[in-house]
Amino acid sequence: MVERAELVDAIASFALFGDLTGPQLEGIVHLFEETVFSEGDKVLRQGLTGSAFYVILDGEAAVVVDGTERARLGRGEFFGEVSLMLSESPIADVVATRSLRCLMLAGPAFESFLVAHPRVMYRMLQAQARRLRAANRWRS
Amino acid sequence: MAELSAPFPPGDYPILVIGSGPGALQTSYSLRQAGIDHAVISADPSAGGMFRRWPFFQRLLSWTKPFAPVQRDSRAYERFDWNSLLTDDPGLRAIQAEFMDGTSYFPSRPEMEANLAAFAERAAIKIRYDCRWTATRRLSTAEGERFEVETTDGVYTCTVLVVAVGVAEPYTPPGIGMEHTHHYADVRPVESYADRRVLLIGKQNSGFELATGLLPWARQLILVSPSRTRLSVDTRSLVGVRARYVQPFEDHILGGGVSVLDASIDRIERSPDGRLTARLRRSDGGADLALEVDEVISATGFVCPLQDLPDLGVGTFGASRLPIQTPWWESSGVPGIFFAGTIGQGAKGLQKHGVPSNSGAVQGSRYNARILAGHIAATHFGWQPERRVLSAEAAADLIAAELADAPALFHQRAYLAQVLSIDPAGGFRDDGVQPLAHVLDAGGADAVAATLESDGTGAIYPVLYTRIGGRIVEQAIEPDALLRYDSADSRRVIAEIVGRVSGG
Numbered sequence: 297m298v299e300r301a302e303l304v305d306a307i308a309s310f311a312l313f314g315d316l317t318g319p320q321l322e323g324i325v326h327l328f329e330e331t332v333f334s335e336g337d338k339v340l341r342q343g344l345t346g347s348a349f350y351v352i353l354d355g356e357a358a359v360v361v362d363g364t365e366r367a368r369l370g371r372g373e374f375f376g377e378v379s380l381m382l383s384e385s386p387i388a389d390v391v392a393t394r395s396l397r398c399l400m401l402a403g404p405a406f407e408s409f410l411v412a413h414p415r416v417m418y419r420m421l422q423a424q425a426r427r428l429r430a431a432n433r434w435r436s
Numbered sequence: 437m438a439e440l441s442a443p444f445p446p447g448d449y450p451i452l453v454i455g456s457g458p459g460a461l462q463t464s465y466s467l468r469q470a471g472i473d474h475a476v477i478s479a480d481p482s483a484g485g486m487f488r489r490w491p492f493f494q495r496l497l498s499w500t501k502p503f504a505p506v507q508r509d510s511r512a513y514e515r516f517d518w519n520s521l522l523t524d525d526p527g528l529r530a531i532q533a534e535f536m537d538g539t540s541y542f543p544s545r546p547e548m549e550a551n552l553a554a555f556a557e558r559a560a561i562k563i564r565y566d567c568r569w570t571a572t573r574r575l576s577t578a579e580g581e582r583f584e585v586e587t588t589d590g591v592y593t594c595t596v597l598v599v600a601v602g603v604a605e606p607y608t609p610p611g612i613g614m615e616h617t618h619h620y621a622d623v624r625p626v627e628s629y630a631d632r633r634v635l636l637i638g639k640q641n642s643g644f645e646l647a648t649g650l651l652p653w654a655r656q657l658i659l660v661s662p663s664r665t666r667l668s669v670d671t672r673s674l675v676g677v678r679a680r681y682v683q684p685f686e687d688h689i690l691g692g693g694v695s696v697l698d699a700s701i702d703r704i705e706r707s708p709d710g711r712l713t714a715r716l717r718r719s720d721g722g723a724d725l726a727l728e729v730d731e732v733i734s735a736t737g738f739v740c741p742l743q744d745l746p747d748l749g750v751g752t753f754g755a756s757r758l759p760i761q762t763p764w765w766e767s768s769g770v771p772g773i774f775f776a777g778t779i780g781q782g783a784k785g786l787q788k789h790g791v792p793s794n795s796g797a798v799q800g801s802r803y804n805a806r807i808l809a810g811h812i813a814a815t816h817f818g819w820q821p822e823r824r825v826l827s828a829e830a831a832a833d834l835i836a837a838e839l840a841d842a843p844a845l846f847h848q849r850a851y852l853a854q855v856l857s858i859d860p861a862g863g864f865r866d867d868g869v870q871p872l873a874h875v876l877d878a879g880g881a882d883a884v885a886a887t888l889e890s891d892g893t894g895a896i897y898p899v900l901y902t903r904i905g906g907r908i909v910e911q912a913i914e915p916d917a918l919l920r921y922d923s924a925d926s927r928r929v930i931a932e933i934v935g936r937v938s939g940g
Binding site for chain 1: 609610611661662663664671675698699700717718719751753754755760762768784786787788789790791850876877889891892908909910912
């Protein structure tokens with residue numbers, strides 16, 4: 297367990313929150329919920345409704361589609377946003393590959409959070425653009 | 437130190453339960469129902485746990501309706517009575533309602549304490565009081581790992597340790613000048629705040645509870661925390677400030693003198709002449725503030741008094757330092773240590789649509805404790821509960837009836853599930869109520885699990901999960917405003933889903 301001030305320091309170094317002021321970062325630590333998963337725990341479940349948005353504080357998670365691992369996510373990376381934006385169930389499991397500590401924002405609070413934090417939305421868009429570019433390079 | 441005639445003297449026991457609040461009482465009662473020998477110790481002098489002292493303004497947030505649409509001695513009444521402990525004995529049911537004096541459907545703190553004390557007495561729950569847990573050790577023995585628990589009365593050893601000591605240790609976060617604050621737990625008699633300017637740190641229920649109580653007394657009230665206030669009537673769940681504490685918020689939006697600010701505390705300073713100034717950094721984009729006040733109260737919550745368990749390998753997380761747990765409320769780091777009562781909220785479950793379990797309150801944790809007792813009895817002591825085998829038709833009937841009536845599913849939405857699995861000899865085996873996260877992830881025989889869920893829109897609707905060939909599929913059933921999930925229409929949908937699992 298870490299104090300909230302340490303969480304603020306931790307997320308200040310994440311690209312997603314790179315444009316925010318100290319008080320805004322404190323607001324995020326208050327709004328999001330710290331949550332921990334043990335190795336093997338599922339964080340997102342493919343096909344199940346009602347998921348959330350996660351930012352990894354520590355640890356590592358695997359993105360698994362139909363039983364096949366497709367990617368690994370680590371500190372500072374985030375997941376769950378696509379299904380929330382599209383109001384669809386996740387198309388992958390996200391599974392903790394070792395102890396995983398995240399900040400979690402509940403699905404119903406996601407849209408209003410992004411609208412209230414346009415710089416976070418822009419950073420998220422950049423990350424999605426990078427993923428899209430990588431996918432297009434892979435295809436071509 | 438406990439009297440010599442007190443039960444459970446120091447020694448060796450299969451299970452040691454620590455606590456005497458609702459979680460410990462329910463666990464002990466349910467272990468006894470399974471015939472499992474155990475000891476219960478508590479640092480307190482009587483039953484009741486945190487309700488011996490709190491809430492500060494002496495009234496609970498969880499209701500009990502003395503008059504409800506169902507009989508008071510029925511299981512279904514638990515849906516309307518959030519505070520009584522669970523029993524199959526109609527004579528022990530719904531004790532809380534006996535103590536309600538009609539002034540509110542939220543019991544007063546003394547009424548809740550009386551409810552718990554009456555349950556302990558009538559159910560003859562034995563507890564060694566005034567026996568404080570002071571240290572814990574892991575022992576490796578020829579029979580496997582055991583725990584040695586040091587107390588003010590002597591040393592206990594056990595195979596299974598159940599910690600049910602609440603989320604009860606006042607917590608004030610570090611910060612410059614926080615020594616000038618006093619905690620919720622140390623609030624003085626309300627009259628002493630007359631004509632005072634009071635800054636309350638924290639905008640959750642405890643902060644708004646204090647603000648509500650101080651409304652007739654304080655000259656000025658300022659509530660502050662970095663994130664926006666959420667109200668349960670907006671989130672359409674128990675997330676956020678409960679309806680009965682919303683009055684300070686209304687006062688704020690109507691400009692009555694209460695201020696609700698989105699800001700963090702930069703520092704609190706006391707000048708040589710005794711004046712107290714709180715410097716705030718706004719998180720809503722507004723200019724920083726310096727407020728002169730007379731009192732600063734820290735409504736910043738409580739943490740789990742886990743003693744030295746973290747040194748043994750019990751990991752913790754979050755602002756309340758909750759232990760990291762499996763879906764069965766067992767420490768992820770130290771197998772054999774389980775958590776009952778409100779500490780069990782560390783087993784988060786799925787939190788679908790942002791709706792948490794009710795494990796942080798009696799209405800939810802009482803079901804967890806009963807299931808936990810059965811789980812410990814089955815996995816550590818060879819207890820085998822009776823499991824009915826049902827035809828597909830009877831399985832559908834059972835699911836429909838439970839969705840309409842089962843209070844465990846009602847109170848622990850998307851968290852506890854009624855499970856029926858395919859029996860190798862044919863038909864469905866009634867596996868009882870289990871944590872949904874376990875059902876979804878553990879694998880096993882083809883099965884169907886039924887839950888009630890809500891999604892923040894106000895609807896409460898059934899969801900059936902099928903596991904066929906290891907693959908989980910979720911199917912929601914249309915909400916019914918009167919929760920009539922045993923109707924012919926619902927029954928037809930349920931039978932169709934059950935038929936997929938049985939291959940019929």
